[in-house]
Amino acid sequence: MGIPATVAEILFAENQHKQIRGDIGFIGRQTTYLRSKTLVHLGHKYGIISHHKEREGRVNIEYDYSTRGNVSFEGMLAGGERFITDKCLMEFLGADKFKAIDVSNYEGADIVCDLSQDIPLELHKSCDFIFDGSCLDNIFNPATALKNISRLLRPGGRAMLLNHATWFNGPYSIFLRDGILIFLRITGIKIVKYFY
Numbered sequence: 001m002g003i004p005a006t007v008a009e010i011l012f013a014e015n016q017h018k019q020i021r022g023d024i025g026f027i028g029r030q031t032t033y034l035r036s037k038t039l040v041h042l043g044h045k046y047g048i049i050s051h052h053k054e055r056e057g058r059v060n061i062e063y064d065y066s067t068r069g070n071v072s073f074e075g076m077l078a079g080g081e082r083f084i085t086d087k088c089l090m091e092f093l094g095a096d097k098f099k100a101i102d103v104s105n106y107e108g109a110d111i112v113c114d115l116s117q118d119i120p121l122e123l124h125k126s127c128d129f130i131f132d133g134s135c136l137d138n139i140f141n142p143a144t145a146l147k148n149i150s151r152l153l154r155p156g157g158r159a160m161l162l163n164h165a166t167w168f169n170g171p172y173s174i175f176l177r178d179g180i181l182i183f184l185r186i187t188g189i190k191i192v193k194y195f196y
Contacts, residue, residue, distance in 0.1 A: 002030050002031040002032065002033055002067075002133060003030050003031070003032045003033060003034070003086065003089065003133060004033045004034075005033065005034060005038055005042075007133075007162060008032065008034055008038070008039075008042060008089065009042060010160075011089070011093065011131070011160070012042050012045070012046040012048070012093070013046070014158075014160065015046070015048075015093045015094065016046050016047070018158070019093075019094055020090070020093045020094055020095060020128075020129050021094050021095065021096060021128065021129075022095070022096055022097070022127075022128030022129065022154075023095075023096065023097045023099070023126060023127050023128050023129075023154075024090045024095040024096075024097065024098050024099070024127065024128065024129050024130075024131070025099050025100075025101055025111075025126070025127035025129070025130045025131075025152055026086055026090075026098070026099070026100045026101065026130070026131050026133070027101055027102070027115065027130065027131065027132040027133065027135040027149065028100065028101070028102050028107075028109075028132075028133060028134070028135055029066065029067045029086060029100045029102060029107040029108060029109060030067065030086040030100075030131070030133045031064060031067040031083060031086075032064065032083050032084050032085065032086055032088075032089050033083055034083055034084050034089065035081050035082075035083065035084070036061045036081065036084055039061070039084055039088070039089065039092060043092065048092065048093070048094075060088070060091070060092075061084055061088060062084060062085045062087060062088040063082040063083070063084060063085065063088075064082055064083045064084060064085045064086075065082070066085075066107050066108040067085075067086075067107050067108075086098075086100065087100075090131075095129075098110075099111055099127075101113060101115070101123075101152075103115070111123065115135065115139060115144070115145040115148045115149070116139050116140055116141035116144050116145055117141075117144065118144070118148070119148045119151060119152070123151070123152060124151045124152070125151075125152070125153070125154045125155070126152055126154070127152045127153055127154065127157060128153075128154055128156075128157050128158075129157060129158050129159070129160075130149055130152055130153060130157070130158070130159040130160070131159075131160050131162075132149060132159065132160070132161045132162060132163065133162050134162060134163055135163070136161060136163045137163040149161075
């Protein structure tokens with residue numbers, strides 16, 4: 001699915017609510033659709049950077065050369081500026097470590113595993129924050145994937161799940177609001193915010 005500016009702003013708002021720190025896991029590599037100037041703008045808006053810090057060159061930018069979404073937009077960006085990486089976005093927010101978890105190494109995943117199968121024990125409790133940018137609606141066993149996401153989280157960890165609730169863009173499955181809420185409650189996952 002990727003992370004357009006509107007979703008990035010949700011991440012900034014969540015970071016403002018409670019800082020995103022520690023080991024960050026992304027389910028699938030994500031094209032951010034953010035240019036460096038948008039990242040800096042959001043950093044100013046949410047008080048992460050000051051103009052002084054920016055002038056001193058302390059804003060580290062890493063451009064995306066590996067996600068499929070970014071490659072498909074190459075040449076369409078004004079001035080040829082590429083999108084920043086998902087890792088760059090999360091490190092900008094304060095992540096200590098970043099890892100992308102995917103079923104293949106197609107877009108450069110750090111950890112290759114199938115979330116529709118039980119994950120290895122060494123991955124349990126390895127993340128403080130997880131972002132799922134449309135995994136659950138593109139997997140044949142979303143219940144097991146959701147259990148695995150909860151296994152990946154350390155105690156007190158948080159997950160942000162962004163999945164389709166419509167047939168728009170052709171996901172494998174869509175979620176009925178009550179069904180996903182019941183499943184989350186049964187698994188003991190605390191729901192802080194739910195947008196449908």
